Amino acid sequence: MDYLFDNKIWLAPLAGYTDIVYRKICKSMGADVVMSEMISADALIYNNPKTKILTEFDEEERPIGLQIFGNDARKISEGIKILKEYHPDFIDINMGCPIRKIVKNNSGAALLKDINKIKQIISKAYSITGNEIPLTVKIRTGWDSDDNLLEIVKIIESEGASGIIFHPRTRNEMFLGKSNWDLISKVKENTKIPIIGNGDICTPEDAKEMFNQTKCDSIMVGRGAIGNPWIFKQIKNYLQNNSYYNILSPNRIEMIILHLEKIKKRVGSRKAIHLIRKFIASYTKGMRGASNLRQKCNQTKDEKQFIEYLLNFQPEVYPCPPLRFGRRAPQADKNNLENE
Ligand SMILES: Cc1cc2nc3c(=O)[nH]c(=O)nc-3n(C[C@H](O)[C@H](O)[C@H](O)COP(=O)(O)O)c2cc1C
Structure with missing residues (x-):
């Protein structure tokens, strides 16, 4: 599965931003792998028309993953059956979303509190995907600490996932501070399946640093790609030649x-x-x-x-400064999360 995991630069799922149009723009700028934003298992089962839009993609986007969220192994596996019919290149389960509306329903990062449930979800999901289609899981460090991180990762691996996307912040950290890349190294050292490192990549230098420091298999760029689709080409140039063009x-x-x-x-x-x-x-x-x-x-x-x-608007011709994230993450479009 090198086409997904070997030194690839992924565009993160960003609800309200990474729709089919923006994914295609990022793809044309060098993103290797893209994903849909999170799609509710319940809404899939109830055939919600708004949700259907989230499952749409174009052939030119491949390899593309569809991401599902939910709070129950049976419903998630039912949802995955539906997603499989769209023939994505992989299916991802969201176990990282920190927002209140999602966690209060025991979905997203709330699942990280319940190791048995994680086991049930992955095992049932794998019974649907099997060897036919790769299954990945997107996680954060934990609910409020990294105490169970390695146990969670080992369960995800042993129940059949093909890869783990890891954003090393706890749910309670939301988007505050810096993500803890040492934990990506730790997870990488303790698993055999590929690890996609995610968190705070806003420049090509950050991307190289994440690869070097953590030895992760691939990296994923989220907020750093919003309004900055060039970042994928810049990262590739920088990894190859140690230089990149500035965007004016x-x-x-x-x-x-x-x-x-x-x-x-x-x-x-x-x-x-x-x-x-x-x-x-x-x-x-x-x-x-x-x-x-x-x-x-x-x-x-x-x-x-x-x-x-x-x-x-005649802006002066100069390269824009690199992005730095503030304390607040860009807000997802509420409507896109109303589909549960
Ligand atoms: C506006 C917004 C929407 C997001 N939507 C999703 C989503 O639908 N699914 C998901 O797994 N993560 C989602 N995330 C989390 C990102 O995929 C990513 O893990 C996080 O932003 C950290 O990466 P970054 O520092 O490169 O932004 C979202 C983040 C933001 C800021």
Whole structure:
């Protein structure tokens, strides 16, 4: 399964951001593996039409995984049966989502509190996927400590998962502080299945550092790719040649217009403006004069005017500074989590 796990650069699932349009943009910029955002097992079983949209992907996105979340082994395996019909390249189970709406329902990172349940979920899921389709599990360190981390990882491995995506923060840490990459090394040393390291990669230098420090098999980029799809090419250039091209501010403005065009083709002009807005802050981060541009773009619903604002914005030609994450993670679009 080298096509998934051997030195690959994955785009993280980001609810509200990594839809089919943005995944394809990232793919064209060098992302090796992409994933759907989390899809509710219950909603799949009830055939919720909004959920169906989340399962859509294009052939050109391959290899692509569909990610499921839920709180019960039977329902998750029923959901996986449904997902299998879409023929993704792998299926991932979410055991890391920290947000209240999900954990209060005992899904996502709440599962990390219950080792027996993890065992049941993976074992039942594997009875559906078998050797036909790889099964991965995306985890955090634990609920509030790393006490059970190695036990959890060993169970996931022994019950048949093909790989583990690991974001080394506990649920209670949410997105605070720095993720603890030493724990990625520890998990890697203690498992035979591939480990995809995730957490706080915002530059090509970070990516190289994660590979070198942790010896993980592949890496996954999340927030660092929002409004910054070039990061995948930059990482590849840096890993190969120790250098990469800087992306200049006008390139970013051009990309917003291209991105808008692509969304519009799928959902029409009005909805496209709504959907692109949440990316604009990231695309224009660090550009002088950008807050005025953002304000204007946020106020108009008219596509022509929206594009005019962008075209009239003449940013100075300079490379934007590398992204650094603040204390708050970008917010997922609530509607996308309403599907349970
Ligand atoms: C807005 C947002 C939405 C997310 N949605 C998902 C999701 O649907 N499934 C999932 O497993 N993780 C989700 N995550 C977590 C990311 O996949 C990733 O694990 C996390 O952001 C850490 O990686 P990063 O530091 O590279 O961003 C989300 C994170 C953010 C900020």
